[in-house]
Amino acid sequence: MGSIDALVKAGSSLGALSRTEYKSLLVVSEIYRQQEWMYNNKVHRIEHRIVNVSQAHIRPIVRGKAGVAVEFGAKISASVRDGYVFLDRISWDNFNESVDLKAQIEAYYNYTGFYPESVHVDKIYRSRANRSFCKEKGIRISGPPLGRPKANVSQELKKQAQEDERIRNNIEGKFGISKRRYSLSRVMAKLPHTSETAIAITFLVMNLSALLRQVFCLFYIYSTIKSFSASIHY
Incomplete structure (x- = not known):
């Protein structure tokens, strides 16, 4: 220089x-x-820190996971409805996902015409603001209430919590499949908009695969019923 x-x-x-x-x-x-x-x-962090000369848009994101304390790449906010993944936000800067919950619920309302009966979210989404918003809209939010945990929890609530966690695991499974099966963890594009396009196409292909499975399932059911009806003799 x-x-x-x-x-x-x-x-x-x-x-x-x-x-x-x-x-x-x-x-x-x-x-x-x-x-x-x-x-x-005399500090070790700064906003919008650049860590790559050729890809200046990439930011280090501290995740604290086992073996990988810091990740590099885009951070996305996604939701699952009826087995389909909706890519709600892509950002190269670190952000708190909980701020997207209201927008995601409103997007669901604009798409269907009504609010969901319940939302199944990670712990980070269970903020006071999000809880108040869901209560105002008549939406049940998964997870225990704020405050000290109750000493005695009924079997019904335990069963409900297990069911909520089972449903929420869908989004975790989608992320795992997208990385292992659809190469989301190996996006090789250099520019930010080409990387975002590759990420969006990954989820598009996942949704098309889910749709194709449903079509094959309907075809299989139809073929089974037809063959069963043909084998009946009076």
Whole structure:
């Protein structure tokens, strides 16, 4: 960077750089600024931290999972309805998924004309704001209520909690299938919009596969009934 500044002062022009080279120069300058700011302020984090020169849009996301404390890539917010996955949000910055719950429920209302009877969510979604919103709309939100856990829980509530967790596991299973079977964990696109397109296509193919299974199931049922009816003789 010092050499480039010296060349510019000597009369050279940055216009001689290609578009890719000029973009890399801007990225490297921003990385230097961020690193210098963290050094001067004796901190180890900064907003919108750049960790890759060629993919400046990628941010480190601290997940705290076993073996992988930090992940790199897009963060998505998704929901499952009737076996189909809806990609509600894609972001390259870290965000709290719980803020999307209201928008997801309203999207469900706009799509169906009525609010869901219940929503089955992870612990992070069970905030006071989301609980109040669901209560206002007459929606049951899964999970225990806020406050100290009750000493004695009825068998009915335990059964309901198990059923809620079983239903919520659908979204976890969809993420696992998308990574293992549909290569969501191996998106090789470089640009942000091409990466987002690849992610969206992955979920589109998953939904098409689910639709195809339903069609085959209906065809199998129809064929079974038809063959059974043909074998009946009076």
